[in-house]
Amino acid sequence: MTEGNFMVGIAAFDSHITPLNKGLGTFDHPLAPEEMAKLGWNLLREDLSLPTAVLYQEKLLHNLHWMQQFITAYGVKLAPHGKTTMAPKLFDLQLKGGAWGITLATAHQVSVAYQHGVRRVLMANQLVGKQNMAIISRLLEDETFDFYCLVDSAEQVEQLGKFFSAKDQRLQVLIELGVEGGRTGVRDAEQVQSVLTALEAWHEQLVLCGIEVYEGVLKDGASIRSFLQRAVDITRKLMLEKRFGGKRILLSGAGSAWYDVVADVFSKAELGDLVDVVLRPGCYLTHDVGIYREAQQQILARNPIAKQMHSSLQPALQLWAYVQSVPEKDRAIVALGKRDAAFDAGLPIPVLRYRPGTAAPVAAPSGWQLTKMMDQHAYLQIAEGDDIRVGDMIGFDISHPCLTFDKWRCLPMLNAEYDIIDAVQTFF
């Protein structure tokens, strides 16, 4: 084992892009991401091997600023959920844009972020298992690393306590609240008390630093407000009981669909200056035209600050693929499949069509839609007589960025002229 000489803070990996990634052009040696721009590639000149997943820089930056502006207006903090993209270059963009930290879901993800320079992580999940605890323990050797994870049972507290006691390390934890029929999190006062009692027994190792919820397991605003109010009440109660041991107290919630309601309830709670409200949306950065567009439309309709902002999030992640066959008058087959795109919340939506050699992409006919995806193929429903042929490029917007990002190891970043100006690597 190599435990002794684990190099915290030293990048023990090669960050070059290999010529073996899909969706790129051809190059003959591993490239530093910043070399990508020098290749002079352009999507419309067919310099990329399709299918490819691309990011549009302007839209991405627009979304970055939009969310930071929203967060600032509420006087709360942003810890974007990094599991969505697992792209350290985007974490960096988010942190430089004003984010308080990065949220992650697993010890592996935390390690990837740390190795790329992230120094504040809220792991919005239970830390479980010997090797996972060992990963975090090694990162905690760096005293500048500010790390939080969740607890929701006495058994889990016990396991953490034993492990970190043996390491003589302190771990910052938040109690996760959950709802009956939901995911993780303590369901009732009895479970809260059980966790508190366990934490007391390990108070030298485990520092209670706040309360966490994931409201996205509920589906309507009233239930969510009630759940969030419960989090506020418990936070206030534990403050009065002096249960918190950190310098500051975190109160955290918010996925990508209800962050406005969380901002509203938590910021109005008047818990005092010691409490930091931390929101964790992840999908806002690329947005989509499916589940999160729908959620965002509701946010724009109900939230006074979002209404005032006179713009919304824009879809910044797009897939491009070739028409490979038009075997029937109302069906084309596109070289794009489940290996390339999320399909759990709606299939990709054809929005642009480009015929190589022409001036610019045009809007795809509104009647076009994917009716089925296989591993490597999609069935595109067209109308008889539509102008479509083999070799045409189709641009697809998507639904559910998370499950699209994890299909790609390197996503070209494009400017508005479709020039490839950068590349974003993922680490799943």
Add this chain to the structure above:
Amino acid sequence: MTEGNFMVGIAAFDSHITPLNKGLGTFDHPLAPEEMAKLGWNLLREDLSLPTAVLYQEKLLHNLHWMQQFITAYGVKLAPHGKTTMAPKLFDLQLKGGAWGITLATAHQVSVAYQHGVRRVLMANQLVGKQNMAIISRLLEDETFDFYCLVDSAEQVEQLGKFFSAKDQRLQVLIELGVEGGRTGVRDAEQVQSVLTALEAWHEQLVLCGIEVYEGVLKDGASIRSFLQRAVDITRKLMLEKRFGGKRILLSGAGSAWYDVVADVFSKAELGDLVDVVLRPGCYLTHDVGIYREAQQQILARNPIAKQMHSSLQPALQLWAYVQSVPEKDRAIVALGKRDAAFDAGLPIPVLRYRPGTAAPVAAPSGWQLTKMMDQHAYLQIAEGDDIRVGDMIGFDISHPCLTFDKWRCLPMLNAEYDIIDAVQTFF
């Protein structure tokens, strides 16, 4: 651009495993895959960060030999579909085990296989797009590279003809037959004729080498037999018309569910010594306990050679994850999600349970089942009073290997004692 000095045949990439892959243990510098065994890791000693996806070597080799024995009994050839695993180490195993070549679905996949030493590829798909053609063109600079791809329209033939004419290269193609309501492939005699006419115009660049079908778009044996007979009839007709230009003629079909019927129909066709029947199953190597177990049970029931073999395929790919919370008496939450496993053909199935520190895994209670998966979590239905707690490890068999493989960049290979004896990298 680097077109001039593209190094065909030279591995212009680093094959080391980085410490940034999920599902592995901790190591401090990139490792050659063969170094993995020296680390002395064992799954049951919690040396891996869960969730992880592991391969069981004995079962994998059993499946490898089973299929090769089946293929040999029919006197046909095997070109396993490599898109399933995209693991060159497994391609190598398949080729050394007797496979004629490797089947792939995209130019990118072909390039990955070539760069790892594969020298015969059937790309069971249309080759479309400038950069994709350029990838193949570069590989064809190596005259030892035996490559075939599909055509199914005059337009596509025209585009290939122009491109490879400009390169002064020859490309071996098969005509793909398809069915009305299906995927790619010519639907009728008129479309066949249209492709043949286009091929004649480019006969110096495009060499017609055979006929290809994917019978898996049909769902019943009778339709499939009729489709396969059509392929035999067209092959015979084109042989009489001397349409084929290669030294040998390929007749290829078979996904992972109907390979026995394809073997039966094609091997009985008596097309003569010039014809090689090539089958392309992909999922047999790891198998599963979902869609492909069901398909295999039907094969064992109907196929005389499979019946004689007195064994079947075994699930060789398993996911392991921790119980992270048991918040309700009939619900546990497992740290395994859509980021880790296929979910399009049934959710993973809990089959083993292991409590760290105990002797060995035991069978999971038959009543346990996943009822839902989110990105990073699964809901496990249990019964009140079941012996389960936070930190327990659950082993899951899966349905649909393809969409599980593409969630992992490195899969530990285990022996029967759960020692990590090797690692298999994927290149998606």
